[in-house]
Amino acid sequence: MSSDVTPKIGPTPDSEKQSLKDRINNAVRTQKRPTVTVLSSLLSIEDDLGYIPKEAISIVAEYNNSTINEVWGVASFYPNFRFDPPSANTVEVCWGPSCHLVGANDVIKSVLDELGLDGEGDTEDKGVTFKFNTCLGACPQAPVMSINHRMYGKISAKQAKSYVSALRENTKGSHS
Amino acid sequence: MSSYEQLKTLADARWAELTEGNVPWIRIGMSMCCGQASGAYETISAIKEHLSATGIDATVSEVGCLGICYASPVVDILVPNQNRAIYGNVTADLVVDLINKCLVQGKTPKKNLLGVVDTGEIKSKGLPYFNELPQIKLQNRIALRNAGHIDPKDIYQYIARGGYLGLNRSLAELKPEDVIEEVKSSGLRGRGGAAFPTGVKWSFMTRGKKPKYILCNCEEGDPGAFNDKSILESDPYTAIEGMTIAAYATGSTNGIIFIRHGHDGPIDATERAIEQAYSVGLLGKNILGSDFSFDLEVSLTGESYVAGEETALMEAVEGKRSMPRARPPFPAAYGVWGHPTTINNVKSLSYAPSILEHGAEWFSSIGVNKSTGTAIICLSGNIKHPGLYEVPMGLTIGEVINNIGGGVPGGRKLKMLQTGGPLGGVLSSDSLEIRLDFDEMRDAGAILGSGGIIVADDRTCAVDLTRVLVAFCQFESCGKCFPCRLGTTNLLEIVERMASNKARIGDVELMKQIGQTMQIGSLCGHGQLGFNPIESAMKHFKEDWNACVEDGVCLTGSCDKPHFNPINTRSFADAPIKSTAPINLTNQIGENHE
Ligand SMILES: Cc1cc2nc3c(=O)[nH]c(=O)nc-3n(C[C@H](O)[C@H](O)[C@H](O)COP(=O)(O)O)c2cc1C
Ligand code: FES
Numbered sequence: 200m201s202s203d204v205t206p207k208i209g210p211t212p213d214s215e216k217q218s219l220k221d222r223i224n225n226a227v228r229t230q231k232r233p234t235v236t237v238l239s240s241l242l243s244i245e246d247d248l249g250y251i252p253k254e255a256i257s258i259v260a261e262y263n264n265s266t267i268n269e270v271w272g273v274a275s276f277y278p279n280f281r282f283d284p285p286s287a288n289t290v291e292v293c294w295g296p297s298c299h300l301v302g303a304n305d306v307i308k309s310v311l312d313e314l315g316l317d318g319e320g321d322t323e324d325k326g327v328t329f330k331f332n333t334c335l336g337a338c339p340q341a342p343v344m345s346i347n348h349r350m351y352g353k354i355s356a357k358q359a360k361s362y363v364s365a366l367r368e369n370t371k372g373s374h375s
Numbered sequence: 376m377s378s379y380e381q382l383k384t385l386a387d388a389r390w391a392e393l394t395e396g397n398v399p400w401i402r403i404g405m406s407m408c409c410g411q412a413s414g415a416y417e418t419i420s421a422i423k424e425h426l427s428a429t430g431i432d433a434t435v436s437e438v439g440c441l442g443i444c445y446a447s448p449v450v451d452i453l454v455p456n457q458n459r460a461i462y463g464n465v466t467a468d469l470v471v472d473l474i475n476k477c478l479v480q481g482k483t484p485k486k487n488l489l490g491v492v493d494t495g496e497i498k499s500k501g502l503p504y505f506n507e508l509p510q511i512k513l514q515n516r517i518a519l520r521n522a523g524h525i526d527p528k529d530i531y532q533y534i535a536r537g538g539y540l541g542l543n544r545s546l547a548e549l550k551p552e553d554v555i556e557e558v559k560s561s562g563l564r565g566r567g568g569a570a571f572p573t574g575v576k577w578s579f580m581t582r583g584k585k586p587k588y589i590l591c592n593c594e595e596g597d598p599g600a601f602n603d604k605s606i607l608e609s610d611p612y613t614a615i616e617g618m619t620i621a622a623y624a625t626g627s628t629n630g631i632i633f634i635r636h637g638h639d640g641p642i643d644a645t646e647r648a649i650e651q652a653y654s655v656g657l658l659g660k661n662i663l664g665s666d667f668s669f670d671l672e673v674s675l676t677g678e679s680y681v682a683g684e685e686t687a688l689m690e691a692v693e694g695k696r697s698m699p700r701a702r703p704p705f706p707a708a709y710g711v712w713g714h715p716t717t718i719n720n721v722k723s724l725s726y727a728p729s730i731l732e733h734g735a736e737w738f739s740s741i742g743v744n745k746s747t748g749t750a751i752i753c754l755s756g757n758i759k760h761p762g763l764y765e766v767p768m769g770l771t772i773g774e775v776i777n778n779i780g781g782g783v784p785g786g787r788k789l790k791m792l793q794t795g796g797p798l799g800g801v802l803s804s805d806s807l808e809i810r811l812d813f814d815e816m817r818d819a820g821a822i823l824g825s826g827g828i829i830v831a832d833d834r835t836c837a838v839d840l841t842r843v844l845v846a847f848c849q850f851e852s853c854g855k856c857f858p859c860r861l862g863t864t865n866l867l868e869i870v871e872r873m874a875s876n877k878a879r880i881g882d883v884e885l886m887k888q889i890g891q892t893m894q895i896g897s898l899c900g901h902g903q904l905g906f907n908p909i910e911s912a913m914k915h916f917k918e919d920w921n922a923c924v925e926d927g928v929c930l931t932g933s934c935d936k937p938h939f940n941p942i943n944t945r946s947f948a949d950a951p952i953k954s955t956a957p958i959n960l961t962n963q964i965g966e967n968h969e
Contacts, residue, residue: 233672234631236694242636242675263694276696276853276945277677279636294940295598296793297755297829299843307939319941331941333680333847334598336638338753338829339444339761340412348639352412 222248223255227262237263237273241280249285286321286328287370290314290363291345294331297338302356306342307331309356313363326367377656379543379663382534390535394453399433399478402451404523406440406608407640408601408753408763409447417467418448425471431478439609441523443510444762446489451523452477459492461505509778515741516765517749518725522609527644530651533612539657541731542616545623546665549731552581554624558727561735562747567592567683567720568795568824568900570746570813573727576717579707580625583715587627589618590692590711590718593634593641594676594683597796598847599827602751603721605763607634607641610725611648615671617724619662620731622669625717630671633688635678646673679945680851684899685718687853696945698855699899722751722826743769746812750826756793757832759784766811773807776830787832791916795824797844798904800911801837820911837916838923839933842870844908846940852901854945859902862893864943866909873920874934876927883913883924 226247227240240259244251251274260270274280292307314322314329321328337343340352344359346366354362377385393400403419404410410418419437426433441449446463450473453459460483465473469487476484483491483502490505505511516522525532533539545554559574580587591614595603607614618630632649634642649671652658660668674692676682682697689711691697710716726748730738739747746768752775755761759781766775772792776782783789792802799822802809809819816823831840849863866889869882890906897903913920922930929935 232674234674234692236692238677238691238694239675240694242677269695273677273694273696277679278941278944279678293598294843295847296797296840296843297599297761300756300829300831300835300840304936304938308937311939318939331939333596333678333850333941334600335412336407336595336601336604337409337412338599338601338755338827339408339763340447341755341761343412348637349416350407350412 219248219252220254220258223252223258227255227258235263237265237270238277241270241274245280250281250283253282286325288326288347288366289328289330289345290366291330291332291335292359293333293335293337293341293343295334295338297334298341298343301341303342305356306344306354306359309360310344310363313360322367326370327363379539379547382531382539382655382657386531386534389529389531393434393532395455397455399455400453401433401435402438402453402523402526403435404440404447404449404451405437405640406444406605407638408605409440409444409449411640413447414466415448418450418465418470421467421470422450422474425474429479431474433478436526437528438525439522439527440519440605440763442514442516442519442763442765443489443508443760445760449489449523454478454481457481458483458502460502461489461492462487463489509781510760510762510764513770513774513779514765515749515767517729517738517741518606518613518722518751519609519763519765520729521613522605522763525610527609527611528647530612530648530655530657533610537732538612538728539616539663541728542620542623542657543663545620545731546663546667551624551626554620554731555581557735558624558730559735561726561730561738562742562745563723563726563730563738564746564813565720566722566751566826567685567718568822570823573719573723576707576719577621577625579705580627580715580717583626583707585626585628586714587625587629588711588714588716589622589625589627589630590685590688590716591618591630591632591721591724592683592685592688592718593632593721594680594688595721595825596635596678596680596683596851597825597827599755599793599829600753600796600825602753602763602826604634604638604641606721606725606751607632608644611641611645612652613725613728614645614721615648615652615658617727618671619658619669620727621717621719621724623667627717628669630669631674631692631711632671633674633676633682633692635682636675637678642673642675649673679853680847681853681899681901684901687899688718689716696853698853701898720825741767743767743810743812745814746823750811750823752811753825753827754780754830755827756830757783757787757835758830768811770811771807772802772809772811772828775811775828776807780830783830783832785832787834789830790833790835791831791837791840791912792821793829793831793840793844793908794827795822796827797847798900798907799824799827800907801840801844801915802911803915805915820914834931834933836874836923836929836931836933837912837919838870838874838929839931839938841908841912842867842874842934842938843940845870845905848901848905848908850941850943852905852943854943856897856899856902858893858896859905862889862902863905865889866906870909873923874929874938876923876929876934878924878927883920
């Protein structure tokens with residue numbers, strides 16, 4: 200199983216050359232959905248960069264003819280936004296009731312232990328970001344976790360631990 | 376642009392080629408609720424690898440959810456001149472053997488076989504019938520009629536199976552007001568939670584000025600519910616046709632399907648389907664050659680349960696914080712960007728094509744009392760056969776849990792049910808006789824709501840499950856109304872005290888007061904119903920509460936386990952963002968839209 204846990208590939212060398220502002224501008228200007236709003240702009244930046252850099256706020260405000268306050272208001276409201284670059288990998292575990300009833304707590308505990316965290320956040324080496332999810336939408340496969348947006352169902356605490364440790368092993372070289 | 380007849384001819388030809396041609400057709404369920412989390416990715420790559428290694432010719436399609444999520448990965452193999460057989464739990468290691476038996480040796484192996492589907496001339500003697508499985512037999516799939524059967528990437532498959540007959544009939548034979556009349560007399564009630572008659576809701580729209588909007592609500596933030604996402608993922612066309620019918624009936628010019636960011640399965644499927652519908656003239660200008668035009672798009676919300684509430688949804692469409700608006704004005708008078716707007720749930724809209732195809736009488740003959748049609752149930756928790764089941768209204772909860780769900784596994788006893796989303800409250804095992812009926816369930820102190828039924832066995836303490844539900848309510852409070860923002864936080868503190876055997880004297884009384892305040896003082900259902908989980912759990916499970924609160928011991932021990940939940944950062948001043956958020960008051964408020 201461990202071989203399937205592929206780490207998220209970092210920014211391509213090409214886009215690394217682009218300055219942050221260029222990338223933000225690009226994300227805001229090339230949204231593919233027709234209705235463009237403060238929220239859609241922020242989501243587009245998050246999709247591209249994985250986070251909302253400080254510089255993005257005024258760009259989004261200006262582009263949408265809005266205000267810095269308004270944009271911060273929206274950005275701070277939705278918990279999917281973060282404001283510093285995410286770790287190389289993201290692990291989410293569902294804590295929703297369906298998963299709770301079949302052992303989500305044990306899964307969460309073993310993942311947190313393995314990561315050395317006590318709640319949402321990044322590991323010290325920025326290898327893994329841990330997030331709670333209220334429902335991954337796969338309740339029949341509970342308990343469910345996701346690693347870099349790929350879901351794994353009916354997992355035991357032990358399996359979860361081994362996935363996470365394999366993930367960390369696999370990524371060690373790639374982001375140091 | 377093509378006429379309906381042209382599309383149908385083309386679709387039929389393609390369908391015949393797939394189902395009656397000489398090439399086998401392998402379908403694999405890849406929905407979020409089943410395939411994706413159960414190893415179907417591995418299964419499908421194993422199938423493709425084996426086919427290309429051996430040179431066996433077959434069409435492979437990723438399809439949606441057949442409803443039997445417990446049996447996933449599900450592989451459905453149609454062998455020409457033989458049969459169509461559906462296999463469950465097909466993990467990657469079983470693939471080579473299965474493909475060889477079916478496609479090389481011409482057999483129908485019994486291992487992992489769920490059943491065969493009668494396609495007329497079949498060689499299936501002595502094999503179980505798929506449609507005789509209790510999980511299938513008790514269903515009446517209307518909104519889900521195509522789910523798992525068609526490729527959600529191919530609009531022609533939808534059309535071949537009767538898709539767009541309803542819209543075609545509406546445009547060709549009915550005036551908008553006739554469509555509304557038809558939906559009214561079908562008795563269809565909204566499946567998003569409030570059970571408001573859909574036809575009546577549409578009729579409020581006839582007065583407003585254009586542009587008018589139809590919004591399809593696929594926020595679906597309630598844990599334990601996955602039916603809206605599953606419909607869009609498995610058969611986005613039925614929701615799109617339903618919206619187009621709704622738009623014709625209400626005179627709407629624009630439609631938006633609203634999905635939560637991150638749910639890529641439904642998002643991609645819907646966007647692809649919209650693109651196809653445009654390309655064959657089923658969206659856009661002069662649909663099917665009529666003078667009716669309608670534009671449809673997808674818009675995304677950030678993570679927020681309250682964004683599913685209709686007025687908060689409109690705020691989110693406008694790109695703001697998803698906080699509810701005061702009503703009146705109601706959306707039909709002043710909706711998104713101030714235009715007349717109707718908001719419907721995915722399921723409600725997905726019934727419209729069948730209602731217009733088969734008529735109101737057909738739909739209202741299914742179901743019971745004032746709950747016509749079907750209920751789309753998401754069954755999960757401590758249950759043997761969790762899945763997505765579309766059953767006629769009027770079936771009892773017991774029939775769903777025992778006959779379809781196979782009961783509680785491991786020789787355990789059923790203890791608690793949580794229905795209609797986290798705000799719906801809980802029921803005890805005495806509730807098995809209650810029928811799936813909006814009104815009967817409401818009278819029993821529960822809601823059918825979005826159709827989630829979460830089953831808990833006797834290892835669960837009611838206080839523990841309630842703590843999770845209250846933690847959810849706290850986490851999702853948008854913070855607009857202080858009774859909800861502060862109330863859910865206080866309630867969580869108290870329930871956590873109780874769950875860790877540290878209840879204080881007067882805590883129960885205090886909870887009730889907070890609950891009442893939330894009920895009276897909140898703008899939307901989140902705060903109004905936020906006390907439901909506690910109230911219903913205290914009513915049905917007195918012993919559990921007494922033990923945890925008064926005796927300081929948890930009867931099942933489930934409260935004593937370590938537990939985890941995220942913290943609400945959206946509605947509190949000490950949110951982590953505060954330190955990094957510069958306040959710039961000089962940048963004056965600008966116009967957001969137009
Ligand atoms: C807190 C809250 C969350 C809601 N979430 C949803 C949702 O995710 N999906 C939905 O269709 N309706 C949701 N609703 C109900 C909507 O407000 C609205 O009634 C519904 O979308 C109308 O569609 P219908 O008439 O087809 O049922 C929610 C309501 C509340 C109070
Ligand atoms: S409750 Fe865990 S996936 Fe839905």
